[in-house]
Each structure stands twice: as structure tokens, then as C-alpha cells.
Amino acid sequence: MIMKVKTWTVLLMSTYLTACAAPATEKYQTIMDSVTAGKVNQIIRSDVIPSSDKYHGEVISRVSSAFLGTPYQAETLIGGPSIPEALVVNFNGVDCISLIDYVEALTYSHDQKSFLQNLVKVRYTGGNVDYLSRRHFFSDWFASAPRNARDVTADISPDYAVVDKQLNRKPGGGEYIPGLGIHPRRINYIPGKAISQQMLDHLKIGDYVGVYSPLEGLDVSHVGIVVRHDGRVWFRNASSLAANRKVVDSPFLEYMRAKPGIVVLRVE
Incomplete structure (x- = not known):
């Protein structure tokens, strides 16, 4: 799966989404259906x-275990x-991306209001709900404030590699996100050939992992969460594969071994 870093298609979600009026001080609309609202409260x-x-x-x-089995759906924003x-x-x-946005925001929340506030902080730089302020790239999680x-x-591994990227630059010219500009960024990644059982021992439960992309304008092509159960390390992710099309746990080593590499982020 290639991470969606293009212009998002507007979905006609009026059949199941209810527009919630944002506070008068806010300049954006909050859209959340009743089923989702109930799940937010239940998970918290x-x-x-x-x-x-x-x-x-x-x-x-x-928290992320509550999303297991949730259908895969792209371009909901x-x-x-x-x-x-x-x-x-x-x-x-x-x-x-929306999976890890929701999970991280939920972990700091004590009610629905605080969840919405936390989601703004997680999804947008500077808490600014705007298309160009959205964290379109996985590395925005550590490179953009807050x-x-x-x-x-x-x-995680002494065999990590370093590459200088020009994020948002398309191979044939132009931008993946029109108007965002080109962002030079140094990316650390662990090559696929260096992903071993020994390396897995350095991963911690709850680490966020991106599948490294060799394209100059992208940092990763997919993201998920490290979890451990049944004596193994798993990659919890919203899978777009035809065999899944839902949030699943994939055996980490087997999943990543043939990939170009991984980028690992941690919340502490």
C-alpha cells in the first residue's frame, strides 16, 4: 500500500456522518457519526x-486492539x-495513517471533548486544522511541532542507513500535495536485510513503524504499530491487501523481511 499523500477525494458521507458544530472559537467543522462517538466513549x-x-x-x-477487524477505507478525510x-x-x-492518528489521540483522552482536542494536535502541525497543516508524511510526527x-x-539497529529526501517531490516533477512545497528531510531507516530476530528484541510494544519508501519524495509507504502476544512480535496495521481489507496483526518478521526497510518512532 502506498500512503495517501495526494489530494484527498471528498467522500459523500452524509448518509452516515453527522456534522457536529464546532465551538464558536473554532474555524473548522467536526464530522463524527453516532456509532463512532459511541466507540470513542467506550474505548476511553x-x-x-x-x-x-x-x-x-x-x-x-x-487501545489499538479495539480497532482489530475494522474495515480498511482510504480517503475518509x-x-x-x-x-x-x-x-x-x-x-x-x-x-x-488515520488508524495511528485515532489511537495516539485516544491514549491521552479522558472524554470525547479531550479526544477531539488531542486528535487536532496529533493530525495537524501547530494545532491548525488546515489541509496544508495536516501531517501528510510519517516523519512529520517527529519533524513538525508539536x-x-x-x-x-x-x-534499534546499528545497521541503520541515512538518506536525504526531498519530501513531496514527485518522480516526474511537481508535488504530491499541491501547494505544500518541497521539504528536505534526513531520514533514518533500517534496511530490510538488517531486519532480524535480534533487531526485534529492541522494539518496544507500542512503537510506531513505517515501511521505508525508496522514492525520493516519500518517507514511507505504510505504517502500523508494534504489538506482542503469543510469544511473537506483530505489526498491527490497516491492511489494504485483498486478503485482509481490515485492521489485522501480521507477523512482524515475515511481513518486513522483503520490504525496503523500516522507520521506527516512539512515544515516551
């Missing part, structure tokens, strides 16, 4: 609050160069 009550004294990675694992950005909350279908996570790739 059942998974977040009881885990308040746990290591953050354990909270991420527990609303916004574009000529389309006003809306704060979309849709647990009925997720892609890889920072969501720390890049720990170099700590």
Missing part, C-alpha cells in the same frame, strides 16, 4: 482510563487545495 472508558498507570506503549497496544479542511472522526473504516513521537530508528 474500557481501555484508556483503566490503563492510566501503564507504560504508554502498553496503552497504545490496548475531507480537505484539499480548494476544499475547506474538516476534522473527520470515522471509526467505521480506517487507513494506516512533536508526536521521537525517531528511535538509530537506537
Whole structure:
């Protein structure tokens, strides 16, 4: 799956989404259906609050487990160069980026209001709900303020590599995200050939992992979460593969071994 970093298609979601009026001080619309609202409350009550004294990675694992089986659905967000950005909350279908957005925002929340506030902080730089402020790239999580996570790739394996990227530059010229500009960024990644059982021992539960992309204008092509159960390390992800089309746990080593590499971020 290639991470969606293009102009988002506006979906006609009026059949199941309810527009929630944002506070008068806000300049954006919040869109969340009743089913999603109920799930937000349930996850906070059942998974977040009881885990308040746990290591953050354990909270991420527990919260993300609530999304297992959720259908894969791309392009659920609303916004574009000529389309006003809306704060979309849709647990009925997720892609890889919206999954980690929702999970990370939920882990810090104690009610629906705080979840919406946290989602703004996670999804947008500077808390600015705007298409060009959206964190379109995985590395925006550590490179853009306020920072969501720390890049720990170099700590995971001594065999990590470093590459200078020109993010948002399309191979044939132009931009993936029109109007965003080209962003020079140094990316650390662990090559696929260096991904081993020994390396897995350095991953922590709740680490966010991106599948490295060799394209100059992209940092990763897919993202997911490190979880551990049944004595193994798994990659929890919103899979677009025809055999899945939902949030699943994939055996980490087998999944990543043939990939170009990985980028690892950690929230502490």
C-alpha cells in the first residue's frame, strides 16, 4: 500500500456522518457519526482510563486492539487545495495513517471533548486544522511541532542507513500535495536485510513503524504499530491487501523481511 499523500477525494458521507458544530472559537467543522462517538466513549472508558498507570506503549497496544477487524477505507478525510479542511472522526473504516492518528489521540483522552482536542494536535502541525497543516508524511510526527513521537530508528539497529529526501517531490516533477512545497528531510531507516530476530528484541510494544519508501519524495509507504502476544512480535496495521481489507496483526518478521526497510518512532 502506498500512503495517501495526494489530494484527498471528498467522500459523500452524509448518509452516515453527522456534522457536529464546532465551538464558536473554532474555524473548522467536526464530522463524527453516532456509532463512532459511541466507540470513542467506550474505548476511553474500557481501555484508556483503566490503563492510566501503564507504560504508554502498553496503552497504545490496548487501545489499538479495539480497532482489530475494522474495515480498511482510504480517503475518509475531507480537505484539499480548494476544499475547506474538516476534522473527520470515522471509526467505521480506517487507513494506516488515520488508524495511528485515532489511537495516539485516544491514549491521552479522558472524554470525547479531550479526544477531539488531542486528535487536532496529533493530525495537524501547530494545532491548525488546515489541509496544508495536516501531517501528510510519517516523519512529520517527529519533524513538525508539536512533536508526536521521537525517531528511535538509530537506537534499534546499528545497521541503520541515512538518506536525504526531498519530501513531496514527485518522480516526474511537481508535488504530491499541491501547494505544500518541497521539504528536505534526513531520514533514518533500517534496511530490510538488517531486519532480524535480534533487531526485534529492541522494539518496544507500542512503537510506531513505517515501511521505508525508496522514492525520493516519500518517507514511507505504510505504517502500523508494534504489538506482542503469543510469544511473537506483530505489526498491527490497516491492511489494504485483498486478503485482509481490515485492521489485522501480521507477523512482524515475515511481513518486513522483503520490504525496503523500516522507520521506527516512539512515544515516551
